[in-house]
Amino acid sequence: MANVIVIGAQWGDEGKGKITDLLSRSANVVVRYQGGVNAGHTIVVNNQTFILHLIPSGILYPDTECIIGCGTVIDPQILIEELDQLEKLNISTRNLLISETAHVTMPYHRLIDSASEERRGNQKIGTTGRGIGPTYADKSERIGIRMLDLMDPIGLREQLEWTINYKNVILEKLYNLPPLNTQEVIEQYLGYAERLRPYVVDTSLKIYDAVLRRRNILFEGAQGTLLDLDHGTYPYVTSSNPVAGGACVGTGLGPTMIDRVIGVSKAYTTRVGEGPFPTELDGKVGELLCDRGAEFGTTTGRKRRCGWFDAVIGRYAARINGMDCVAITKLDVLDELEEIKVCVAYEIDGERCDNFPSSARQFARCRPIYKTMPGWQVSTSDCRTLEDLPVAALDYLKFLAELIQVPIAIVSLGASRDQTIIVEDPIHGPKRGLLHPSGTPTTLLSA
Numbered sequence: 221m222a223n224v225i226v227i228g229a230q231w232g233d234e235g236k237g238k239i240t241d242l243l244s245r246s247a248n249v250v251v252r253y254q255g256g257v258n259a260g261h262t263i264v265v266n267n268q269t270f271i272l273h274l275i276p277s278g279i280l281y282p283d284t285e286c287i288i289g290c291g292t293v294i295d296p297q298i299l300i301e302e303l304d305q306l307e308k309l310n311i312s313t314r315n316l317l318i319s320e321t322a323h324v325t326m327p328y329h330r331l332i333d334s335a336s337e338e339r340r341g342n343q344k345i346g347t348t349g350r351g352i353g354p355t356y357a358d359k360s361e362r363i364g365i366r367m368l369d370l371m372d373p374i375g376l377r378e379q380l381e382w383t384i385n386y387k388n389v390i391l392e393k394l395y396n397l398p399p400l401n402t403q404e405v406i407e408q409y410l411g412y413a414e415r416l417r418p419y420v421v422d423t424s425l426k427i428y429d430a431v432l433r434r435r436n437i438l439f440e441g442a443q444g445t446l447l448d449l450d451h452g453t454y455p456y457v458t459s460s461n462p463v464a465g466g467a468c469v470g471t472g473l474g475p476t477m478i479d480r481v482i483g484v485s486k487a488y489t490t491r492v493g494e495g496p497f498p499t500e501l502d503g504k505v506g507e508l509l510c511d512r513g514a515e516f517g518t519t520t521g522r523k524r525r526c527g528w529f530d531a532v533i534g535r536y537a538a539r540i541n542g543m544d545c546v547a548i549t550k551l552d553v554l555d556e557l558e559e560i561k562v563c564v565a566y567e568i569d570g571e572r573c574d575n576f577p578s579s580a581r582q583f584a585r586c587r588p589i590y591k592t593m594p595g596w597q598v599s600t601s602d603c604r605t606l607e608d609l610p611v612a613a614l615d616y617l618k619f620l621a622e623l624i625q626v627p628i629a630i631v632s633l634g635a636s637r638d639q640t641i642i643v644e645d646p647i648h649g650p651k652r653g654l655l656h657p658s659g660t661p662t663t664l665l666s667a
């Protein structure tokens with residue numbers, strides 16, 4: 221097969237878990253490359269729902285190796301809870317490996333995340349409060365704790381005595397919070413270390429070895445393109461690189477070994493947390509999308525903001541990630557609508573703008589230019605081929621493909637594995653590449 225990256229093409233929660241699980245059927249290795257327990261990926265199999273925060277969505281396949289790469293940040297407490305839950309459900313975690321150079325989320329990271337959000341007041345980011353930003357900040361500041369540090373009891377004591385001392389000054393003086401008990405934290409984390417020790421290895425070697433053995437590797441992104449630290453709606457972003465380029469940095473695999481990038485996008489748009497969102501809907505239609513799409517955060521339970529599909533960010537995600545094809549999810553959520561709008565471009569101060577602006581201030585001033593499409597008003601959740609779809613739904617998909625200039629390989633019509641149309645093989649089908657003709661809408665949808 222190929223080494224394939226699956227990324228979120230919007231603001232996260234696009235259905236990456238479902239699509240990764242689906243594609244894991246033909247993968248030997250599934251790798252998470254960034255983010256931490258801010259992610260919540262849902263997989264539904266035989267009416268059973270699995271929510272994964274850190275463990276790759278390939279874990280439900282008994283022979284698939286799952287790797288948590290060096291670009292992730294690991295909260296050991298939540299990871300251990302996740303391992304326990306899977307084992308309780310008789311899902312083996314023996315094929316899981318964790319990078320020894322991934323950074324560890326500590327209690328002070330969580331405390332500082334929440335306290336700094338509170339301090340920001342109306343400037344807050346709306347983080348998940350899981351300590352993600354502070355963990356990555358310590359990585360950049362070069363005072364982070366890595367998994368290999370956690371595995372070395374003597375070194376860990378030395379390192380944490382200094383670090384907790386330093387963090388306690390911040391907690392007490394800056395945030396008026398009680399200090400952490402250094403010895404308690406050390407003992408707690410040494411306990412976590414013993415539980416996780418069997419999984420911790422040099423994962424970059426394992427991944428390279430898999431490449432040499434021509435294993436099929438799937439790289440599972442967390443969050444989404446517009447939450448990317450460098451390419452998203454900064455400062456309303458996460459602290460890692462969910463874009464396809466992040467997969468190389470976050471695993472230690474060279475870019476020449478990546479064959480393909482698959483974007484995942486909802487048939488509409490959602491966002492959790494603060495930040496501009498041009499196509500956001502406040503009224504009845506927004507409520508309907510939220511209800512039908514069950515748009516509540518998998519990690520924090522927060523209500524997701526809902527809006528129409530935005531082709532400007534779709535085109536942007538296609539470019540930034542070099543998307544070869546796209547999986548459109550949650551088409552069924554639109555089933556009841558009489559008409560559906562699609563944002564084809566923005567307008568800023570009376571001028572048309574076809575490209576995503578870098579400044580969040582400017583982005584906040586973008587007004588969507590909509591094209592209105594007729595709805596189909598019949599259920600699509602039992603459709604299994606393109607021919608089963610109502611004509612209006614097919615036209616809608618063709619229009620999206622044409623707007624973002626990326627072929628649609630998968631259409632998802634429900635949370636479970638079988639509620640899916642495979643339009644063309646997303647892994648072996650034709651690549652978009654740089655020279656792909658712009659094509660007619662039909663060729664973009666069905667090759």
Ligand code: GDP
Pocket residue numbers: 228232233234235236237238259260261262263264512513514518549550551552553632633634635
């Ligand atoms: P992820 O973070 O990208 O993996 O997405 P989440 O799991 O956070 O959110 C996607 C939600 O939509 C989950 O509850 C999925 O079970 C659900 N879902 C995925 N695909 C579809 C679909 O095609 N239709 C519907 N109705 N739900 C879907």
Ligand code: IMO
Pocket residue numbers: 228231232233234258259260261345346347348349350351352353441442443444447456457458459492493494518
């Ligand atoms: P998955 O992988 C949706 C958002 C938060 C906030 C911003 C920064 O399930 O798609 P952070 O805690 O990362 O510092 O918060 O990013 N966010 C997500 N939104 N899905 C996610 O993950 C997210 N992970 C973080 O809501 O706006």
Ligand code: MG
Pocket residue numbers: 232233234259260261262518
């Ligand atoms: Mg999610």
